[in-house]
Amino acid sequence: MLAEIINPYYLQVLSFILINIILGVSIYITLSTGQLSLGHAGFMSIGAYTSAILTLNYDFPLVVGVILGALLAGIVGILIGIPTLRLQGVYLAIATLGFGEVVRVLFINWESLTQGAIGISSIPHFGRELVTGLRDTGFTADMIGIRNNQLISLLVFIILLVITVLLITFFVRQNHSRVGRAFAAIKMDENAAEAMGINITYYKVLAFAQGAMVAGFAGALYAHVTAYISPSDFAYHRAVEILIFAVFGGSEVIWGPIFGATFLTAMPELLREVSEYRYMIYGIILVAMMAFRPQGLIDHEMIYKIKSRKKKKKKVEDDKKERNRHGVGS
């Protein structure tokens, strides 16, 4: 029964969607203080390379490698965030873009560690490592009636799902906290926020470092899901792709980039039927979207409308119930 439902293909696509959602969240955090960063591909590559090298060359456990990768990306985020504090808008975008390129060129030329343009292959794979680990404890795929590769894909998906849900929960909660309100205030008007006594430096660097850390985290996960990375995976187009998640879905609320990442990753797969035309359609959708909803698909207004409609419905229903009760009563 289970064996027929679990198709590694769908799980694979869903896994990439989840990784892209994490990347979407990472760009959302930096954007939520009004900082436009094109350096997320760079942070992603730091996470990916750190974790890959630590687990492959120094036999670190996977979990430790991923966490250290994310932390290092976060630290680099702080280092980049402080000097670029004064930069805004396009200027910050260009500075961070430069940073991303520097990281990429560094990985190309640091051949003794990164094997240059050839990239690092046979990185420990999440699922495969886990399955061998489970086998040692006596649990195999046959026991729940599925094939080995199904179990691997399933495990990868479940791990990523749990991680993604936890991350989103954390940032939704943060948005409703003091920190989230400070971010929103800074995004609206930096000077006014400062006048209100908000420590601009602290919160902007915090947002930048958080974004960098989450991007590095996604990068590390990516490395252990594809088992191969090379510097060209983290070039300029990756940075733009990450930004598009937020621009397409909307960068005002966290659901925007999440939707953007989901939609834009699933789209090329869903369009496989039309083969060579799929990227044309993909492009047309992007253009149409920007023409009709430049603020992104999901914005505050939309969330507000959905919420108020729900409330109205509830109210109407409550009223009906009330009336019925009265009707019966009288």
Place this chain on the structure above:
Amino acid sequence: MRKSYKGLLSIFAIMALLLASACSGGNETSGDQSGDAAKDGAVSAKVGVISWLTGAGAGYGEAITNGLKLANKEIKEQGKVDIELITEDSAGKQEQALSSAQKLMNSENVSAIIGPTLSTEMKVVGPEADLNGVPIMGTSTTAAGIPQIGDYVFRDSIPESLAIPASIEKAIEKYDVKKVAILYGNDDVFTKSGYDTMKKVAEDKGLEILTTETFQKGQADYNAQLTKIKNTQPDLILCSALYNEGAVIMDQARKMGIDVPFVGGNGFNSPEVIKIAGDAADGLIVATPWFAGKDDQKVQDFVAKYKEEYGKEPDQFAAQAYDGMYLLANAIEKAGSDDRDAIRDALAETEGFEGILGEMSFDEEGDIVMEPTVLTIKEGKFQLFE
């Protein structure tokens, strides 16, 4: 809080539904083709193709799929094997290549896979195919370490480690080379891997390496590197570049007065070099598995048929794909069924297969064994280098 969980859940539910509905069509047709004796004793099998069909490298994918289709048409006419090709696009990206491989292996239940186009894609797809026990054959992956991924991974494209030594050896013989200069692109897997081989061969042959210069993808001005190279006065320049950068390098080198021959890698081997560099391309030496001017009936038939079908000259990617298809069809015929393991074993046993590229065998790792042809550009044409 509860609302946000709901939102997330609903997003996933929608995604799963979309995916399931979009792909269910393919699901139903698969699985019931259990192989042999479909019609007139022909062995039928499904073969998946992963190719780069959209984006910057779509030209490669087109040549490859054209070669495959042409071969498959002929194979069908011969009537021994009946192969259904299912082609998926990878857009040159590892993630997409992996997703399409999963689709082919699990939704379409293919018996074997041809592709993907790039070595980087193969490094991601190869281990997964090997794990699932699906034989996979690259027809254009030349980087080091591809067949070593696993028992189920093959390739019929000669690696740089085979092509470059052949051309350097012949160049040494002819020009009595003692000192060389190396120029390579250091941000590309292909050219970097070519450079590693060049360096190794030059050291093995006891050549003096005067200087090693690098450039980046898309660079337009190579005067700085070429000036340095010119000052060291080499007998030969080893240049690991793709044809678009390589042609510009040759053009600028000749204008600067560097008239020594160049030895290039497989990526340098394209008629485009002559188109871009013109007379400056004279003196380029490359080793290639594919030579359209070969005096062989099979080769000439292929060129004629390809031209008639697609209206252009076949390049090495089309030729390698064409032979790859035949190699696989041969293995399926020998295996006698569409069983993945049987096909793998038959493929591994391939020996002395006569294709348009020459005589081919697989070594124990699944790498191709064949003699490359060394060509040079003379008077604006690729000719045999002797």
